[in-house]
Amino acid sequence: DNRLMGLTFYLLCLAFMVVISMIVKTAGERLPVYQILLFRYALSLVPLGLMASRQRQSFTLRTRRPGDHAIRTLVGVTSIGLFFVAVNQIPLAAATTISFAAPIFCAVLSIPILGEVIGIRRWIAVTVGFVGVVVISLPGIHGLSVGEFAWHIGVPAALGSALGGAFVNIYLRKLSDTENVLTTSIYYNGTGTIIFLVWVWIVGWVPMSASELALLVLLGLVAGVQQFALASAFRYAEASYLTPFEYLILVFAAAAGYFVWGEVPITTTWIGGIIIAGSGLFMVHRQRSKVVKTA
Numbered sequence: 001d002n003r004l005m006g007l008t009f010y011l012l013c014l015a016f017m018v019v020i021s022m023i024v025k026t027a028g029e030r031l032p033v034y035q036i037l038l039f040r041y042a043l044s045l046v047p048l049g050l051m052a053s054r055q056r057q058s059f060t061l062r063t064r065r066p067g068d069h070a071i072r073t074l075v076g077v078t079s080i081g082l083f084f085v086a087v088n089q090i091p092l093a094a095a096t097t098i099s100f101a102a103p104i105f106c107a108v109l110s111i112p113i114l115g116e117v118i119g120i121r122r123w124i125a126v127t128v129g130f131v132g133v134v135v136i137s138l139p140g141i142h143g144l145s146v147g148e149f150a151w152h153i154g155v156p157a158a159l160g161s162a163l164g165g166a167f168v169n170i171y172l173r174k175l176s177d178t179e180n181v182l183t184t185s186i187y188y189n190g191t192g193t194i195i196f197l198v199w200v201w202i203v204g205w206v207p208m209s210a211s212e213l214a215l216l217v218l219l220g221l222v223a224g225v226q227q228f229a230l231a232s233a234f235r236y237a238e239a240s241y242l243t244p245f246e247y248l249i250l251v252f253a254a255a256a257g258y259f260v261w262g263e264v265p266i267t268t269t270w271i272g273g274i275i276i277a278g279s280g281l282f283m284v285h286r287q288r289s290k291v292v293k294t295a
Contacts, residue, residue, distance in 0.1 A: 006237025009229045010245060018252040021087050021096065022260060023219045024211070028088035031206055034199045036082055036216060041192035043220020047228055048186050061183060065175060069184065072171035073191045079164025080192075081156045089154030091291035092257035097250055097273040098158035104279060105130035105166030113170050125282045132275030135268050181231055247277040 020040075027036050063069060071219035086095040107126050175184055208216070233242055250273050 001237045006087060006233045006235070006242060007245065009029075009233035009236065010242045011248070013226055013233055014249045014252060015227040015247065016222055016229060017249060018092075018096075018256050019222055020219060020255050021083075021092055021253065023215055023222070024084050025087045025092060025261070026211060027082065027215050027219070031208065032203075033084045033088070034196055034203065035206055036084060036219065038196035038200055039075075039190050039216035039220045040080075040223050041077075041196060041220075043217060044189045044224040044227065045186070046221065047224035048182065048189060051182055051228065052186065055182065060180070061186065063179060063183065063187075065178065068171055068175055069179075069187050072168055072175060072184070073188045075167045075171070076166050076188055077084065077167060077192045077195055078274065079161045082164065083161035086154045086158035086161060089157065091263040091269075092261070093250065093254040093263065093273075094269050094274075095154060095158045096253035097269060097276065098133060098155065098282070099162045099165065100247065100250065100273075100276055101129060101133045101159070101162040102165035102169065104133075104276070105163050106169045109166050109170055114175075121282075125279045129276050129279030132272040132279060135272035135275060185227060185231075198229060212248065247280065250277065 024036055024040075083095065083099055086099070089095075104126050107122060172184070254269075
């Protein structure tokens, strides 16, 4: 019941997400994505382990739903991997904006997975949101033609990340009925660590400089703090209040891309971002209205 505190943590979470993207984009200029992901997952376990030790009286790794955890974890690992690929292939603002199509995919997937019913207004919002994605994905950029950019690896990677994020959101909603948030986070990050340890062992380790090592250590620690900030935000304030603010990350990402790499978002990136944000905010408003009427 402290919205100001919740919003503060949420804005910190969004800022940390942009910092993570910046580190990934910088490190990805020479290092493979799988090695970056290993550090992201392994070092995220440090703050999560500290939180678990503080909650040792109530914390447990026991679960009655290993199947749901497995799906959430594997899809989540794939989703974040695709996003890391995207930020290294296309401008940061474009990758971030396309990834925010996740709520649109989530609305559609909630029908077969959760059995939810979507009214005509939400279907219109979903359609409008997809139009926003198309607006961002079609224009030429960096000397590529319209067709080349539409099929550039960064665009389908960002779309795949958004689709994976939608699956993750749905399975987190399913797991929240019985599972502790910290338990879910440890399963996710622990499994991700194992996956990319094996990957590095099979494919090979790329030698790093001291500065690159420091950068990846920072990545893992920031990712862990970002997860703590996200959990804290929803502890102090309700989701319906915080969700509309998440689109501020599009502005943060555009600013970071401009000041660090000189990336200037083209007009259609802004137009598509506004369309996607408007669609998402409308769906949040509709959901909030339904909750109020039910209450």
